[in-house]
Amino acid sequence: MFNLLTSSNVFFFALILWLLGAFGSLVLRRNDQVANWWGNFFAIFGAIAALTASLPVLISGPVFSFSIASSLPLVSLSFNVDKLSAFFIFVISLIAFFTSVYALSYIKQYYRHYNIGALGFFYNIFLVGMVMVVSASNVLFFLIVWEIMSLSSYFLVIFENKEKDNVKAGSLYFIMTHLGTAFIALAFLLLYRATGFLDFGAIKENIGVATPLVKNIIFILAFIGFGTKAGIIPFHIWLPSAHPAAPSYVSALMSGVMIKTGIYMFIRIFMDVMPDAPLWWGVVILIFGATSSLLGVLYALTEHDIKKLLAYHSIENIGIILMGLGGSLVFWSLNMMPLAILGLVAALFHTLNHAIFKSLLFMGAGSVISATHTRNMEEYGGLIKYMPQTAFFFLIGSMAISALPPFNGFFSEWLTFQSLFAGVGALDVSVRWVFVLAAGSLAFTGGLAAMCFVKAFGAVFLARPRNEEVCHATESGITPRISMAALAALTLIIGFSAGPTANILSGVVNDLCIFHSSQPAFYSTALTVGLRNNFASVSMPLILISILVALAFTFFIVSFITRNKKIKIGATWDCGTALDSRMEITSTGFARAVISIFRGVLMPTKQVSVEYRDEDMRYFQKTETVELGVHDIYQSHFYQPIYLFIIKVSEQVKRIQSGNVNMYILYILIILMALLLIVNI
Amino acid sequence: MSLILWTMQLVIVPALSPLSIGIVRKIKAKFQNRIGASIFQPYRDLWKILHKDEVISEDASWIFKFAPYLIFSVTVILGASIPIFTAVFSENLLSDLLVMIYLIAFGTFFLALAGMDVGSAFGGFGSSREMTVAALTEGGLMFSLLALAFSGHSTNLFVIAGTVSSLPLLSLSPIFLAFGAFIIALLAETARFPFDNPATHLELTMIHEAMILEYSGKRLALIEWAAANKFLIFLALGANLFFPWGISLSTNLIDILFALAVFLIKILILCLFVAVLESSIAKFRFFRLPDLLFTSFILSMIAISLII
Known part of the structure; x- marks a missing residue:
C-alpha cells in the first residue's frame, strides 16, 4: 500500500484530481452551486495532494522523474521533479489551496451572471498548467504546457466579459504573452540546434559544444521571453491591466505564483541548463531588477485602482527577486560560490514570501471590491468599521510587503540586502557600482513601499466613508476569512521560523549541480541567521518577542498609572466647519508630493478644463475639471x-x-x- | 554586574530623552533672548498629560488607540539596542543596522496610519508629508550607517562603535562625509529644522504635529515621549557611531562611569548643534526637502566609495 504513495504517484494523483475538477465542473455547469463546489473542492484536494508530493522532495530530496512516450515525434511527456521544481510546486499548491478555499464563497456573486462551470474548468486547467510548467523536462512538452497555462489564464482574465475593459485587458495579455512565447520558442530552437537534444537534462550535458555567441543570444531571447511573463519593466505593460481584470482570487494566483514561473525558468536555464554564465548576464539581471523594483513602486504610488496598485507591487517584488538572482549570477561567474548561494536563497525566499502576502492582499482587495462594487480607492474610506477582520488581515499583508519586522517580507529583504552588501564589499570597482546602486534602489523601494501601503490601507479602511456603498458593506463570507487568516498567520510563522526555512531553501539551492560542493555564506539556526564572516546577523524570533514584551509592559504600566481617567468620545476637530468626507485626504492627494518629486521619471499629466458662465467675459467659472494622470512612456x-x-x-x-x-x-x-x-x- | 548594565542600557534612553528636548528648548530660548522653561519642563509636561482625561474622535478605529503603545515600545526596544555607554553588548541580536532602520520605519508606519485614521484634513496631509520625507530619508540614513559598517566590517552597531574607535585618525575623513549625510537624515527623521518645525501648529508647515493633532491624555504623552526617545536615539547614534571615543570597551565600573560622562557631554554638544541650527536657519519649502535628502544619499555614496 505504502509503495503506491511515492511522491511521483501522489503528484500524478494531484494532476488527475485537478483534471477531474476541470471536466467535472464543465459537465455540471447547469447548476452554479454544484459546479462551484465540484471545481473548487477538487482544486483543494489537488492542492493538498501536490503539497504532499512536493514536501518530501523539498525536505529530503528524492528526485523523481518519469516520461511517457507519445506518438508525436520529438515530444515526450517527461517530468523531472528535483528540489527546485518541488519548491515551486510547493509554493503554487500552497497558494492554490488558499485561493480555492477563498473561491468557495467568493464565486457566489457570479451565480446566474456568468458561467461557473467554465470558471471551474479554466481554473483547474490553470493549476495543472502551472504545476506542469515547473516540472516539465522536455522542451516541446514545456512549450505545450506553457501555452496551456497562458491560455487558461487568458480565459480567466476575460471571465467577467460583460465589462469591455476586461476584454481589452485580456487581448493585451494575449498578445504580450504570445510575443513572450515566440522569444522562448526561438531560444529553445537555438538550444536544440546547438546541442541536438530536446530534453533539459541532455541539453545540459551537451551544452559545452555551444559557442558563447549562441549562448548569449539564447540568454537575451530567454530573458525577454520569460521576463515578459515575470513582468519586468519594460515588458510589463500587460500586467497592470490583466491582473485587475481577473476575479480576485485568480489575480492572487497570477500575481502570487504565475509570474514566478518566469523566475523559475530563469533559474532553470541560466543556472542549471546553461552553466558558465558570463559576468554580464548577472549584471543585466541586476540592473533590470533594480529598475523594475524602483519604477514598480513609483507607478504603484500613482494608482488609485486598488488592484492595479497591487499589480504594480508585483512588478516591484519581481524586481527584488531579480536583485537576489542577478547578484547570485554575478558571484557565481566570479566563482564566489558561498555568496552565490546567499543571493539565490534570498531570491527563493522572497518568491515564497511574495506569493504569501501578495495573494493575501489580493484576497483582501477582492473582499472589499465585492462588498463595495468598485475598485476605485477614492470611493472607499472607513471600511475598518464595516469589515474589521478583512481590514486586520489586509493590515498584516501591508506590513509584510512593506518589509516591516517581524514579518516574513523583512527577512527576505534583509537577505537580499546582505547579498548586495557583500557584492559592494568584495567585487571589482566596475561591478561594485552596480551593487551599490542596486542596494540604494532597494533602500528607496522599501521606504516607498511602506508609503504606498500607508496610502492603500489608509484610503481604503481608515477615516470616514466617502461613498454610500461603503455604509452597506458587510464582512465577507466565512471561507474567504479563513483563508486570509491562514495566510496572515503564515506571514508571521515564516518570519518567526526564518532560520529553518532558510536552511531548507539552501538545501534547494545546493541541489543544483553547480552548487553541489559549496557551503552557503550564511549560517542559520532556529534563533538566528547570520553571515559566516560576522558581517551581520538577525534574530527574527527575538524581534517578535521583544516587541510583544515591550508592548505588554507599556500597556500595563500606562493603564495602571491612568486607571482612574475617563475617555470621552468626541468629534474630530474640524476648525468649526461641518465635518464631511471631502476633508479626508484622498489616495491621489496622498501620493501627489512623491509624484511631483519624481516627475522626471513618472511624467505626470494634468488637464484642466474650465467652463465659464460667460464665454466672452471669462471671469466667473461654472465648472472646473482637473484630470490627473501619468503618461505611459512605455507605450x-x-x-x-x-x-x-x-x-x-x-x-x-x-x-x-x-x-x-x-x-x-x-x-x-x-x-x-x-x-x-x-x-x- | 551585567544585569545592572542591561537595566541601565534599557532605561537610559526613555529616562534621559525628555531632558534632551528640554535642553534644546532652553538653548533656543536663550537665542531668542528669553529665559525659557526649565530643562526639566518636558518631564512635568509628560506627567501632567499622563494624568489628564482623554478625548477620542468618534471616527477613530483601534489603530488610532493602539498606535501610541506600539510607537513607544519600538523606541524603547531601539533605545536598548544601540550603543550608549558601552560596546560590550555586541552579542545583542537586535542591534543590526537593517533591523534598526526597519524598526524605525515600523513606528513611522503606524504613526502615519494613526494620522489618517480620524479623517481630519490635517492628519491626512501630515501622514502624506511624513511618509514622503521618511521614504526619501531611508536611502541616506541606511547608506551613511553602511559607510561605517564597511569600515567596521560589521553591521552590528556595537561592533561598529568598538572598531571605529580604534581606527587611525587618517582613515576618518570619509566618516565625516558620512556624518554629514547622517545629520541630514537625523534632522528629517526627528522632525527638526529645516524639515519640520517642532514648535508650530501652522497647518501649512507642520508634519509631525499634524499627525498627532487628535491625541490627548495618556496617548499624547506616549507619542510625545516616543518622539523624544527617537530624538535621543538619533543623537546617540551620531555621537557613538561616528565619534565613539570614550565608549567603554569593558565592564569595568570606572570605565563605565567615565563613558557615561563622555556620553552626556557628547549629547550636550549635539543638542547645542541642533539648537543653533534651528535658531539660525529657516524652514525649507516642502519641495526643496528632496534635494537635501538626495544630497544626504549622495554624500554617503561618496563616503562608501572612499572606504571600500
Missing part, C-alpha cells in the same frame, strides 16, 4: 515605435501582392531557381 517610447515600424514594413511587403497571376508564377520560378542553386552549392 509611447517603446511599443508605439515598434508597432509603427512593423506597419511600415508590412506596407512595403504588401506591394508584392499585385493580384496578377503571372507575377505569382514569376515569384514561384525565382524561388525555385534560388532553391536549386542553394542545393547545388
